């Protein structure tokens with residue numbers, strides 16, 4: 075039986091995911107991985123194929139989840155990718171205690187709407203928005219992935235679906251890095267071809283009032299370079315005998331931070 079399809083069912087599922095306060099590094103981040111496994115384990119597909127539903131350990135004891143639904147005899151596979159951790163809630167200010175309770179928070183925001191920006195007031199008035207930490211980034215995406223997986227379990231998809239949900243996206247990407255060898259292993263064990271990977275992250279408006287919807291194509295990654303700038307002390311009377319490491323770092327920042335000249339040069343070269 076399908077129970078992740080209607081709008082009400084999806085709101086209920088999303089709310090239950092947001093209720094888990096899975097801030098990166100918290101115990102709730104571990105609990106949410108287990109909750110996802112618990113939800114999926116009740117489905118008849120995974121009762122019949124328990125090996126297709128797995129929690130994989132990270133080195134620090136956190137876990138990531140894979141749920142594989144085999145559609146037919148083909149190797150063709152689509153990966154549905156998400157993260158289930160969220161950032162902290164200090165920026166909610168006085169509404170902090172409601173951040174993980176979307177319906178209550180959305181009601182409370184309606185009460186105090188005069189204090190909020192006009193764009194937010196319009197969203198509240200539309201009744202189409204559910205506020206809360208992680209509703210957008212990215213438990214709504216995960217909710218939709220679960221809905222798609224449920225359809226696949228019912229034989230409504232011609233091919234295989236591999237749902238992959240990881241922790242630690244908001245901090246060090248340990249979840250995704252641990253997932254890479256897991257993906258390789260599954261590929262070998264099940265003889266899979268990964269045709270596409272759909273990431274359910276939210277999309278962003280390009281300018282205030284932008285009403286377009288975007289699909290981002292391609293790949294994305296992050297680089298975390300480290301630079302060690304070693305200065306040399308000198309007396310105030312001999313400024314040119316020393317060198318300031320902050321000055322060195324500032325030149326690096328100018329090279330790296332939103333430097334369109336660099337980016338354009340790179341595009342022209344490649």
Ligand SMILES: [Zn+2]
Pocket residue numbers: 157211212243275276
């Ligand atoms: Zn995200």
